Amino acid sequence: MAKTKPGKKDLDSYSIKGTNKVVRVGDCVLMRPAESEKPPYVARVEKIEADHRNNVRVRVRWYYRPEESIGGRRQFHGAKELFLSDHYDVQSAHTIEGKCTVHSFKNYTKLENVGAEDYFCRFEYKAATGGFTPDRVAVYCKCEMPYNPDDLMVQCEGCKDWQVINMIVDRFHPSCMGMTIEQAKKLDHFLCSDCVSENDVKRSMNGFPASPVSEAKAEAKRRKR
16 A cells, blocks of 8 residues: 555545445546536546545546647547546545546447447657657558548558558548448448459459459447437
């Protein structure tokens, strides 16, 4: 158990007033901002302690929203994306408004429905310098942008069998392929222009059509209303 200052004691949990929710170390919480028009801050609870008057305080590690970072929000940042920062703080437990879940990027993309309290994190962020870990991620499509899980993408049935080279993989934005979202949703099959060209070469060399492709996969997040 971590050492505490005289007159203070570590707590295992804290009950959010007015709710039946219990916060424990390691939980992610929503914290009331100083300005009411702003969305709640998101933090991970590192420690809970009470003083001799039973005033409860929490040591937290802040998550930053993209717009709160030095570089600002970019095109590939998801609406529910957060960065786990190296910024620690101590706050009154009374400022905790609720609990939330910060998923790994992989787990978030597997959610059937994204709720109001679901977020995801794929980067750690250094608040003083604006640096990120990792500093490189896989890019997709002809535009070579990282994956934004809010955007619908179509998967090329030819590319998906390739070995990933230069971290560019097999999903494409409909707009980058000259399609509308409505057209993409109606697709039964999809080959990108590179794979279409390659298949044309194979047909001319082998004298028979390439194997039929399976149903194209269109991916989009479905949010709870």
